[in-house]
Amino acid sequence: xxxxxxxxxxxxxxxxxxxxxxxxxxxxxxxxxxxxxxxxxxxxxxxxxxxxxxxxxxxxxxxxxxxxxxxxxxxxxxxxxxxxxxxxxxxxxxxxxxxxxxxxxxxxxxxxxxxxxxxxxxxxxxxxxxxxxxxxxxxxxxxxxxxxxxxxxxxxxxxxxxxxxxxxxxxxxxxxxxxxxxxxxxxxxxxxxxxxxxxxxxxxxxxxxxxxxxxxxxxxxxxxxxxxxxxxxxxxxxxxxxxxxxxxxxxxxxxxxxxxxxxxxxxxxxxxxxxxxxxxxxxxxxxxxxxxxxxxxxxxxxxxxxxxxxxxxxx
Amino acid sequence: xxxxxxxxxxxxxxxxxxxxxxxxxxxxxxxxxxxxxxxxxxxxxxxxxxxxxxxxxxxxxxxxxxxxxxxxxxxxxxxxxxxxxxxxxxxxxxxxxxxxxxxxxxxxxxxxxxxxxxxxxxxxxxxxxxxxxxxxxxxxxxxxxxxxxxxxxxxxxxxxxxxxxxxxxxxxxxxxxxxxxxxxxxxxxxxxxxxxxxxxxxxxxxxxxxxxxxxxxxxxxxxxxxxxxxxxxxxxxxxxxxxxxxxxxxxxxxxxxxxxxxxxxxxxxxxxxxxxxxxxxxxxxxxxxxxxxxxxxxxxxxxxxxxxxxxxxxxxxxxxxxxxxxxxxxxxxxxxx
Numbered sequence: 001x002x003x004x005x006x007x008x009x010x011x012x013x014x015x016x017x018x019x020x021x022x023x024x025x026x027x028x029x030x031x032x033x034x035x036x037x038x039x040x041x042x043x044x045x046x047x048x049x050x051x052x053x054x055x056x057x058x059x060x061x062x063x064x065x066x067x068x069x070x071x072x073x074x075x076x077x078x079x080x081x082x083x084x085x086x087x088x089x090x091x092x093x094x095x096x097x098x099x100x101x102x103x104x105x106x107x108x109x110x111x112x113x114x115x116x117x118x119x120x121x122x123x124x125x126x127x128x129x130x131x132x133x134x135x136x137x138x139x140x141x142x143x144x145x146x147x148x149x150x151x152x153x154x155x156x157x158x159x160x161x162x163x164x165x166x167x168x169x170x171x172x173x174x175x176x177x178x179x180x181x182x183x184x185x186x187x188x189x190x191x192x193x194x195x196x197x198x199x200x201x202x203x204x205x206x207x208x209x210x211x212x213x214x215x216x217x218x219x220x221x222x223x224x225x226x227x228x229x230x231x232x233x234x235x236x237x238x239x240x241x242x243x244x245x246x247x248x249x250x251x252x253x254x255x256x257x258x259x260x261x262x263x264x265x266x267x268x269x270x271x272x273x274x275x276x277x278x279x280x281x282x283x284x285x286x287x288x289x290x291x292x293x294x295x296x297x298x299x300x301x302x303x304x305x306x307x308x309x310x311x312x313x314x315x
Numbered sequence: 316x317x318x319x320x321x322x323x324x325x326x327x328x329x330x331x332x333x334x335x336x337x338x339x340x341x342x343x344x345x346x347x348x349x350x351x352x353x354x355x356x357x358x359x360x361x362x363x364x365x366x367x368x369x370x371x372x373x374x375x376x377x378x379x380x381x382x383x384x385x386x387x388x389x390x391x392x393x394x395x396x397x398x399x400x401x402x403x404x405x406x407x408x409x410x411x412x413x414x415x416x417x418x419x420x421x422x423x424x425x426x427x428x429x430x431x432x433x434x435x436x437x438x439x440x441x442x443x444x445x446x447x448x449x450x451x452x453x454x455x456x457x458x459x460x461x462x463x464x465x466x467x468x469x470x471x472x473x474x475x476x477x478x479x480x481x482x483x484x485x486x487x488x489x490x491x492x493x494x495x496x497x498x499x500x501x502x503x504x505x506x507x508x509x510x511x512x513x514x515x516x517x518x519x520x521x522x523x524x525x526x527x528x529x530x531x532x533x534x535x536x537x538x539x540x541x542x543x544x545x546x547x548x549x550x551x552x553x554x555x556x557x558x559x560x561x562x563x564x565x566x567x568x569x570x571x572x573x574x575x576x577x578x579x580x581x582x583x584x585x586x587x588x589x590x591x592x593x594x595x596x597x598x599x600x601x602x603x604x605x606x607x608x609x610x611x612x613x614x615x616x617x618x619x620x621x622x623x624x625x626x627x628x629x630x631x632x633x634x635x636x637x638x639x640x641x642x643x644x645x646x647x648x649x650x651x652x
Contacts, residue, residue: 111628111632113635114584114628114631114632114634114635116587116588116591116631118587118588118606119606119620119627122606122613122620122624123620123621125613126617126621130614132614141614249492249493250494252492252494252495253492253585256592257588257591257592271498271499272498272592272593275498275499275502275594276502276593276594283499283502283503287495287496287499290492294491295490
C-alpha cells in the first residue's frame with residue numbers, strides 16, 4: 001500500500017508482529033466497508049483519532065480546534081479586504097470604461113489572476129519584511145506571534161480567536177503584535193481573490209448599466225452617485241456574490257500556501273506537516289474540515305442568492 | 316525601413332519595377348497582421364473572402380485583439396524555450412541537477428540571473444523548467460479531457476439513472492477544494508520511488524479536472540441533442556458512437572477549448588504550489604522546486620526567488636490572456652467579462 005501509515009509510524013524499527021498488533025489496534029485489518037462506517041461513526045461523535053507524529057499522540061480534535069480559529073481569522077480578514085476593494089475597483093473600472101483607470105485595473109486584475117500566491121508572499125517579505133535595509137523593515141517576516149509575546153504576554157484561549165481574546169483580556173501588546181503579523185499574509189491572500197471579484201463586478205456592472213431603468217433614473221435627474229451605487233450596484237452585486245462564495249475554494253488552497261510562506265501556525269501548516277509525516281487521522285480530519293467549510297459556504301451563498309434575487313426562488 | 320518608406324513614396328509617382336512592390340506587399344501584410352486596427356482596402360477584401368470559406372462566424376477577425384496577440388506571443392515564446400532548451404543554454408539537463416559550484420553567486424556575465432544554493436545557473440533552470448511545466452500541464456489535461464468527454468458525453472446522451480450516478484460522482488469530486496485534495500493525493504504516495512511521484516501528480520491533476528469538463532460538455536450536449544439532425548442520423552441507422560462523436564461532440568467543443576486554455580495556466584500554478592510545499596518531485600527541474608529551495612535564504616539571495624516566480628507568472632498570464640481572447644472570439648456575448 002502506498003504510504004502505509006503503520007509502516008510510517010514504525011519507521012526503522014519494523015517488526016512484523018508489532019506491525020500486525022498496531023494494525024489491529026488502529027483497525028486497519030478490517031475490510032474497507034466496515035472501516036468506512038466506523039470512521040463515519042467516529043466523525044459524528046467527535047472521536048477523530050490520535051496523531052502519530054505531529055502532536056506526539058495528541059487528540060486530533062483538540063489540535064484542530066486549536067489551529068482552526070487562526071486560519072479562520074486570516075481567511076475572513078482576507079475575504080473582507082478582497083470584497084471591499086474588489087467591488088470598488090470593479091465599479092470604478094465599469095464606470096470609466098476603456099479609460100486609463102479601466103485599463104490599469106483590468107490589466108492588474110489579470111496579472112492578479114495569474115499570480116502565484118506563494119511567490120507574491122515571498123516578494124512581500126523581500127519588500128516589507130527585509131531586515132537587511134532599515135527602509136524595508138516594516139513587518140515581522142514570519143510567524144503567528146513573536147516569541148517574546150508568547151512568553152511574556154501570553155493570551156489564554158477563550159474563543160480561540162487571538163484578536164478577540166487579547167482584546168477581552170486587555171492584552172493590547174499581544175493584540176498589536178498579532179495584528180502586525182497578520183498584515184502581510186492577509187494582503188497576500190486577499191490580492192489573489194480581489195482580482196477575480198473585481199473582474200466579475202466589472203462585467204456584471206457593465207451589463208446592468210446598459211439596462212433601461214438606469215437610463216430612466218438618469219432621465220429623472222437622480223444624482224450620478226446614487227444611480228451607480230444604489231440602482232446599479234445593488235443589482236450588479238448578485239452575480240458578484242456568487243463569485244465571492246466560489247472563491248472560498250481558491251482561498252482555502254491559497255491559505256495552505258500563504259500560511260507556509262509566512263510560517264503562520266494555522267490549519268494549512270498543520271496539513272502540510274501531517275502529509276509529510278503521513279499522519280493518517282490528522283490528514284483525514286483536516287481534509288474533511290476544509291471540505292465541510294467549502295460546502296457550507298457554497299450552501300450559504302446559494303441561500304443568499306435566493307434572497308438577493310427573488311426570481312431564483314420562484315423558479 | 317527608411318528604404319522601404321522611401322520606395323513607397325516613389326511608388327505613387329513612378330511605375331517601379333516589381334521587386335519594391337513585392338516588398339511593400341510583404342510589409343503591408345505584416346502590418347495588417349500585427350498592427351491592431353490597421354486596415355487596407357485590398358487586404359480587407361481579401362481577408363473577407365478568405366474568411367467566408369474558412370469560418371462563417373469571423374473567428375479569426377475576433378481573435379485579432381491586441382491582448383490576445385500578446386498572449387499568443389507569450390505562449391509561443393514559452394513553447395519555443397521548452398522545445399529548444401538544449402540550444403538556448405550551455406548547460407545540460409543533468410548538469411543543472413548536480414552541484415556545480417559555490418552557492419548563491421550574484422547575477423553576473425557568467426550567470427545572467429545568478430546561481431542557486433547548489434551553484435546551478437538560475438536562467439538555465441528556468442529554461443529547462445519550461446519543459447516540465449508544459450508537459451505536465453498538457454499531459455494531465457489530456458487525461459482530464461478524455462475522461463471528461465467520455466463521462467459528460469455518455470451521461471448526457473444516455474440520460475436516466477446512468478446520468479444521475481455519473482453526475483453525483485462528479486459533484487463529490489467538485490466538493491473538495493482542488494489544491495487541498497491534490498496535495499493530499501500526491502503527498503500520501505511514497506517519497507522514495509520517483510516514478511510514483513510523477514504518476515501521482517499526473518493522476519491527481521488529471522482526475523480532479525475531469526468534473527469541470529464533464530459538466531461543461533453535459534450542458535452543451537443536452538441542448539445540441541434536441542437538434543433535428545441528431546434525430547435524422549438516428550433514423551438513418553447511425554450507431555450511438557457515431558452520433559455522439561460525429562454529430563454531437565463537434566458542436567460542443569467551444570466551451571471546452573476556452574476552459575482548456577485557462578486550465579493549463581491553472582495547473583501550472585497548482586503544480587508550482589505543490590512543488591513549493593515540497594511535495595513535487597525534488598529531482599525535477601521545475602520552477603516551484605526552485606522557489607522551494609531558495610525561499611529559506613530569501614534575504615540573502617533575492618535573485619533565486621524572483622526570477623523563477625516571474626517565469627511562472629509570465630507563462631500563466633499568457634494562457635489567461637489567450638483564454639480571454641478565445642472566449643471573446645467563440646462567444647461574443649461574453650465580451651464584457
